[in-house]
Amino acid sequence: MSISDRIRVHERRVLSDHYGTLSSTKFEWRRDDGTWQTQSRDVFDRGNAAAILPYNLQRRSVILVRQFRYPAFVNGYDDLLIEAAAGLLDDASPEERIRLEAEEETGYRLHDVKFVFEAFMSPGVVTEKIHFFVAAYEPEMRVSAGGGLAHEGEEIEVLEVGIDDALAMVADGRIQDAKTIMLLQHAALKIFV
Numbered sequence: 752m753s754i755s756d757r758i759r760v761h762e763r764r765v766l767s768d769h770y771g772t773l774s775s776t777k778f779e780w781r782r783d784d785g786t787w788q789t790q791s792r793d794v795f796d797r798g799n800a801a802a803i804l805p806y807n808l809q810r811r812s813v814i815l816v817r818q819f820r821y822p823a824f825v826n827g828y829d830d831l832l833i834e835a836a837a838g839l840l841d842d843a844s845p846e847e848r849i850r851l852e853a854e855e856e857t858g859y860r861l862h863d864v865k866f867v868f869e870a871f872m873s874p875g876v877v878t879e880k881i882h883f884f885v886a887a888y889e890p891e892m893r894v895s896a897g898g899g900l901a902h903e904g905e906e907i908e909v910l911e912v913g914i915d916d917a918l919a920m921v922a923d924g925r926i927q928d929a930k931t932i933m934l935l936q937h938a939a940l941k942i943f944v
């Protein structure tokens with residue numbers, strides 16, 4: 752099924768074109784009763800991304816990262832943010848990108864990575880879709896300290912956390928990043944059973 756015959760795009764203006772593109776589009780949407788309604792929406796396009804949760808069943812642990820996020824800070828989160836490792840795809844495939852990103856940020860060179868689902872994270876405003884992965888890890892897969900790219904401003908701490916502690920951190924607000932909560936809940940439902 753396609754809904755493309757319900758949309759007539761009239762005008763798209765680029766408001767900002769820097770790390771991402773912010774545009775404003777005027778379009779008509781054909782409502783259920785058949786009438787055409789004019790709407791305007793601002794849209795931020797920064798490309799798509801991938802995120803991963805490395806897990807170890809024997810240790811009942813997961814690997815997370817911790818870093819400064821200015822948008823969260825400016826919205827009242829006065830601490831470093833705990834997240835699953837993630838990165839923008841640029842032009843790579845999600846699987847290719849997430850292996851590189853996992854190693855760059857966590858220092859773990861993962862073997863099999865498994866795709867679990869994909870999701871729009873803020874579909875009213877942001878075009879971004881995140882591709883989600885999980886991967887089993889062993890301590891000896893750690894080949895470097897990780898930490899991200901300092902020259903890009905990244906300063907990433909690597910955390911090995913018990914799954915029960917991580918879920919408690921979701922419950923009490925110490926973990927507030929959506930992609931991380933989604934992956935931890937997936938792990939609780941499908942991996943640590």
Ligand SMILES: Nc1nc2c(ncn2[C@@H]2O[C@H](COP(=O)(O)OP(=O)(O)O[C@H]3O[C@H](CO)[C@@H](O)[C@H](O)[C@@H]3O)[C@@H](O)[C@H]2O)c(=O)[nH]1
Pocket residue numbers: 770799800801802834837838839879881903904905928930
């Ligand atoms: N100077 C500058 N650099 C930027 C800007 N935006 C991004 N960058 C650079 O681009 C890098 C992107 O790093 P990635 O690891 O590829 O992406 P990410 O920021 O971790 O994004 C992931 O997490 C976000 C927060 O949850 C997600 O929003 C995003 O979808 C993705 O999953 C940043 O470290 C930073 O160096 C910007 O506006 N200005």
Ligand SMILES: [Mg+2]
Pocket residue numbers: 836837838839856
């Ligand atoms: Mg990242």
